[in-house]
Amino acid sequence: MAPSSHRRSRRPQRRSGRRVPVVALVAVAAVALLVSLVVAFRPGGGGDDGARTVEPAAGAGLSGTPTASQAASASASPSPAPSSSKSPRASGSPNPTGKPTASATPSSRPAAGSAARPASGTAPSAGRISPGTAYTGVATAYDIGDGDGSCSYGPTSDVMTAAMNTADYETSKACGAYVSVRAASGASVTVRITNECPAPCAVGQIDLSQQAFAKLAPLVTGRIPITWSLLSPATSDTVSIRYKTGSTQYWCGIQAIGHRNPLARLEVRTSAGWTRLARTGYNYFLSEQGAGCGGPIRLTDIYGEQHTVEGIAVRANVVQPTGVQFARH
Known part of the structure; x- marks a missing residue:
């Protein structure tokens, strides 16, 4: 009988051993339920429902569709594409900046590369070169020979002529234009555009006849900074x-x-x-x-x-x- 009594004495212990984990689980579940109730009824608590904003840490990037203000601030104007040259004739070296500055008056110029702005109410069909607008660039000089050039006007005895850089030449739109060119010294000269100056002539650059350049500076100077603008001169000629x-x-x-x-x-x-x-x-x-x-x-x-x-x-x-x-x- 002793062995049988010994086995019975162990069964209650095994039953009590199973009872302890159940009680612990019930207790844990009760605590979790209590915590959930507290959180649910806490002010500002509850689920996100997709409405709560997540703020990134400092320096962190945001992903997803930008807001209207973000889209506006992210937009930028494309840089103008460089123009190409068509003729091998040119003199002088390119302008270091390669970009003219245009403005309504010489004293208030927008940033380099700005588009030309015509004077209010004038020149509705103007191209890159607009009246009432001052441009900056450099002047160089070349031997005009008999005066003929890309504009195909033919030989001429008029030596107050010039070649316009390819961008401002604008497929011959500049042909025949009268331009006033002024040096930093204050000296100025009026020339008629009869030719095109391809690369290395830069945007804003004018290649003057040697005679015209000499009115601004000695020929040995080679190149000088200038401002220039379009003119509508007095003339007795007809078209x-x-x-x-x-x-x-x-x-x-x-x-x-x-x-x-x-x-x-x-x-x-x-x-x-x-x-x-x-x-x-x-x-x-x-x-x-x-x-x-x-x-x-x-x-x-x-x-x-x-x-x-x-x-x-x-x-x-x-x-x-x-x-x-x-x-x-």
Whole structure:
């Protein structure tokens, strides 16, 4: 009987051993429930429900869609692409900055690389070069030879001419423009743009005839800082028209010469009405299908003034006067 009594005495101990963990679990569950109730009824407590903002630590980045203010502050204006050169002729070394400064007056210029701003209410068709705007750059000098250049005006005895850098030349939009160039010394000269100065000429740079440069500084100086601006000068000349060599009623190139203000566009009258012709880098407006060749021509300057001329026959390489001129500004 002793062995049997011994086994019975162990069973109560084993039962009490199972009872202890159950009690502990119940106690833990009760404490957890109590803590949950306290947290739930605490002010500001409860679940996030996706509405609570998480603030990052200092220096930490935020991910996700930016707010409107963040999107606005993150936006930036793209840098202008550099312009390309088309002609191998150039003199002088490039401007260290390579960027002009444009402003309504020389005394208040925006940051370099700013777009030109035309004077209020003027020059609605102006390109990069606008009236009432001062530009900065450098002046260099070159031998103009017989005076001919990229604008295809032909030889001339006028030595007060210059070549405009490719960007401001703007596919011959600068051709025929009168520009006042001023040096830091206060000396100034007025030149007419007849040529293009490709790289290494930089934006804002003007390559003057040697005669024009000499009015600002000794030729041995090589290059000088300048400011320059567009002019609408007094002139007794009138506008002339020239058809390009090889022009016929089936294909023609048309050029305007002697205009006081830069020319914005040239149109010919066709069966469909006035048709604007494309301008080339050598300063002719082309009608490659012959439309309008020999018919009425309408000229518009950068201020929007228009003149219509008629009776200009297709006579290749002959300068024909029109008797009209744009107003002075």
